[in-house]
Amino acid sequence: MSFRLGLIINPLAGVGGSVALKGSDGAEVARQALELGAVPRAQERTRAALEPLQGMDLEVLTWAGDMGGDLACEMGFATRVLGQANSVPSSAQDTCSAARALLEARVDLVLFAGGDGTARNICETLGERIPVLGVPAGVKIHSGVYALTPQAAGQLVAMLVQGELVSIEEQEVRDLDEEAFRAGQVRARFYGEMRVPSEHRYLQHVKNASNREDESLVLDDIAADFVDQMEPDILYLMGSGSTVAAIMAELGLDNTLLGVDAVLDGEVIAADCTAKQLLELTQGRDVRIVITLIGGQGHIIGRGNQQLSAELLKRVGRDNLHLVATRTKLNALEGRPLIIDSGDAELDRDWSGLVQVHTGYRDAVLYRIAVP
Numbered sequence: 001m002s003f004r005l006g007l008i009i010n011p012l013a014g015v016g017g018s019v020a021l022k023g024s025d026g027a028e029v030a031r032q033a034l035e036l037g038a039v040p041r042a043q044e045r046t047r048a049a050l051e052p053l054q055g056m057d058l059e060v061l062t063w064a065g066d067m068g069g070d071l072a073c074e075m076g077f078a079t080r081v082l083g084q085a086n087s088v089p090s091s092a093q094d095t096c097s098a099a100r101a102l103l104e105a106r107v108d109l110v111l112f113a114g115g116d117g118t119a120r121n122i123c124e125t126l127g128e129r130i131p132v133l134g135v136p137a138g139v140k141i142h143s144g145v146y147a148l149t150p151q152a153a154g155q156l157v158a159m160l161v162q163g164e165l166v167s168i169e170e171q172e173v174r175d176l177d178e179e180a181f182r183a184g185q186v187r188a189r190f191y192g193e194m195r196v197p198s199e200h201r202y203l204q205h206v207k208n209a210s211n212r213e214d215e216s217l218v219l220d221d222i223a224a225d226f227v228d229q230m231e232p233d234i235l236y237l238m239g240s241g242s243t244v245a246a247i248m249a250e251l252g253l254d255n256t257l258l259g260v261d262a263v264l265d266g267e268v269i270a271a272d273c274t275a276k277q278l279l280e281l282t283q284g285r286d287v288r289i290v291i292t293l294i295g296g297q298g299h300i301i302g303r304g305n306q307q308l309s310a311e312l313l314k315r316v317g318r319d320n321l322h323l324v325a326t327r328t329k330l331n332a333l334e335g336r337p338l339i340i341d342s343g344d345a346e347l348d349r350d351w352s353g354l355v356q357v358h359t360g361y362r363d364a365v366l367y368r369i370a371v372p
Contacts (some may be wrong), residue, residue, distance in 0.1 A: 003058040003161045006102035007068040010114035013137040014139045043139040045150040049135045052154035057163045086344045110170040113137040116175040123173040123192045131195045144171035145196050149341045169198040201349040218326045223250035236263040239291035239305050242323045260307045261288040275309045290322045298333050302341030310344035323357040337370035352366040
């Protein structure tokens with residue numbers, strides 16, 4: 001009997017990321033993102049997850065159109081469409097309806113593409129009654145039900161289809177208040193747990209809170225060291241997170257905690273930039289990108305900073321990437337690598353390997369970037 005794979009795509013997941021909207025929950029935010037020129041990426045990320053499964057003995061059960069049916073048919077899978085969305089674009093209610101239909105069809109696993117809002121919808125409908133796995137396609141990915149990358153999701157499902165022994169674990173579903181998020185405040189809430197196939201090479205960890213330990217002195221040292229080494233006539237793109245915020249505080253500059261700011265010669269020349277703005281600002285300039293990692297997960301690109309597009313990363317180059325983090329934050333990874341999920345598989349592979357991480361005043365370590 002074929003493996004029965006349930007598939008749900010949130011077509012507009014993550015559409016607000018590249019245009020600095022911090023998310024895409026709600027029809028109005030999605031509409032605004034599209035008007036600003038954002039391009040939906042959920043289909044291409046789902047395609048990357050499904051590619052390792054082509055040619056395998058499985059049937060895809062899904063919802064019509066861009067919620068999964070079109071892509072599954074195009075990729076040549078045996079596809080059974082169970083229903084269709086009641087609105088265009090599809091809504092959270094459509095996601096819930098699709099999840100209920102997959103539960104009733106007794107699929108072996110529900111593979112869904114989205115962000116934390118999509119995970120909430122799936123959790124509210126399915127709970128722990130059926131195994132699920134998320135393909136990361138949103139701006140906010142704090143929940144532990146997602147694979148590290150779309151490709152990792154595909155590899156994990158392939159293990160199940162091939163009959164390999166894969167453990168099942170309960171993982172948390174968490175989501176942020178997007179309105180507070182856009183105002184620079186992180187308010188995460190626990191919404192429940194779902195059962196997820198667990199293979200730690202491929203599965204994401206729940207994001208760690210950065211305030212569990214007072215490391216203010218270490219952050220001050222990192223900031224002082226970095227500011228000492230900043231050069232004139234260099235455009236610095238300052239990413240999100242508290243470690244980068246410490247550098248901005250050392251410079252005496254206002255900081256977009258959950259965005260990307262452009263700094264030139266000690267001044268902010270553009271705040272909370274979109275992907276398009278960053279490409280315009282960096283044209284013909286000498287550029288450095290300054291970022292930290294997501295605590296507990298290890299992602300440095302592709303989580304909350306989609307403004308740093310693959311096109312921008314190629315233009316700036318790996319040698320001009322500056323990573324800043326405390327040793328405590330690195331130790332919390334327990335040896336797991338740093339992850340780049342840029343949406344460009346070739347770039348992700350090219351940027352793998354050892355990278356220097358600034359960890360204190362005149363202090364740095366080498367840490368590994370790897371593709372799961």
